[in-house]
Amino acid sequence: MSNDNLPDHRARLAEAMEQRGAWPEDSPWLREAFAALPRDRFAPDRLWRWDGWAYVPVDRASDQGGWEAELYSDINAAAVTQLGAGGLPSSSLSAPSVVADMLDSLRLEPGHRVWDIGTGQGWTAALSAWRAGPGLVVSTELDDGLAAFACERLVDAGINAEVLVGDGTREGVPGGGRVDRLHATYAVEAVPWSWVEAVRPGGRIVCPWGRLGYLALTVADDGTCAHGWVHGLAQFMGDRQGPAQASSGPAAHSVVRAGSEPDVRRVLDRDPAGLEDWDLRFALRVAVPDAVLYADHRQDGLAVLIHDGDHSWAEVRPDADGRPVLWQGGPRRIGDEVMIAWAQWERLGRPNLYDYGVTVTPDSQWAWQGNPDSGPRWPIGHLHPATQ
Structure with a gap:
């Protein structure tokens, strides 16, 4: 099979990220990491394309051009890599712009110990390890087939990161102790307190929240809570072990x-x-x-x-x-x-999504708008709207 067009696709992705302001100014390392670890190195040979009625396979062996186009269609487009029950996506390579923004929100530095939850194909674990350093990223994946695939691709890319099969939502940090950064790739309706306990005081948690958006939380110095702002808008697959998210359409x-x-x-x-x-x-x-x-x-x-x-x-x-x-x-x-x-x-003055945040404690959590202490609040986990 020919890979002649992949360099062109990678270059166009980098240029599109530049033109649309998607390269984070505070994390210039991401440009280098994306170039060193392009997403096609972590893509399976079969992707899935929505044809308006159902997801249809796009196989690299028989349609190299279509496979490349699906993988590099747009900086804001995820590439579906696996289907689950009912023919719905169960894993994907997240949109490049979202990956860059979430890793920027993580404020990752060399030497940080990182827990990457929801390994998928291993791309975000690889990018995190490129920044943090060898042996400092441990990733948890519920699906043993995906975990094996990610391990293979990480080794092929020369990345020293550990991938373990497990339930990152309900189990602690593999190997114990605390990490400096926690990055999740699937959506949770409520942030597990175990995630806060897994991160050192002053550390960061970046995770998708519900059907829309992702959060960047900082663990308090005394470890009694974590809070932070919404950092972006995107749609993510949900926790496979949690309540099923209702479908739209x-x-x-x-x-x-x-x-x-x-x-x-x-x-x-x-x-x-x-x-x-x-x-x-x-x-x-x-x-x-x-x-x-x-x-x-x-x-x-x-x-x-x-x-x-x-x-x-x-x-x-x-x-x-x-x-x-x-x-x-x-x-x-x-x-x-x-x-x-x-x-x-x-x-409330038609606030935008960046005016919202979340606070997490051992016993409760809530969303707030404007100010974490004095702004209006909505309890998380309740199904009816709160009053202002």
Whole structure:
């Protein structure tokens, strides 16, 4: 098989990262690490492409060009590397821009001991080891097949990092002790306290949080809590051992609705197009964490589909006169909860996602906006919106 085009793809990726301001200014080492450890060295020979109906294989042996294009399609695009139950992605090589931003948020320095959780194909473990140094990165992977693949690729790349099979969410640091940095590659709805205990005072935790966004937390000097700000917006696969994350899209909404008729119908005084604002979407994720939203652009106008992954659903769509109408059904008024949270976001001055943060203690954790001590709070783990 020919690899003649891979250098061109790598160069175009680096140039696109430059043009779109995706190389972090405070971590110039990432450019060198990406060049030394390109993501194609950690990609399996089969990737998966969404064709509009299902994921279809893209095999390197039979379609080298398609494989390369899938791997280097965009700096903000992940490459799906494995499918799980129901033909849905269960592992991927994360988007290059997201990988760079998360590792920048980690504030990684030479000599740091790093726990990388969710090894996948081993790319982030390799990049972390390139920066921290040989023998200082230990990575945990639940899937023994992925762990074996990552070990092989790390060895081939000349990287000295350890990969172990285990449950990083529920088990402690392999080998014991504390690490300077913890980096997770899958989303958790609540940050495990065991992660805070695993990091030394003053150390950093960078992890995806729920359906949207990732956090950068600093462990307090006395080790009694960790808190920090939201650092970016992206969608991640969830903890495989945790509660299943509800799927988005018309099909998932139809499953929850199950053909039921709406119990409530009311005309809205706001444009549903506002729900496509990602700052608002993040605020809704904070206030109504189990609400799944999908914007469905139809011939008769925008419809926003909402559900809770259980039995409650809502739709915002135009009526015959073109007015936006909220329909909802099920035991919860999930649509009303979303509208209340939308109004609260507006009262707060329409903050962007970077105005939010999270505090974690042994007994509780909460999201906050503006100020960790005096700003409005939303308890994490509760399914109904808090009041300001």
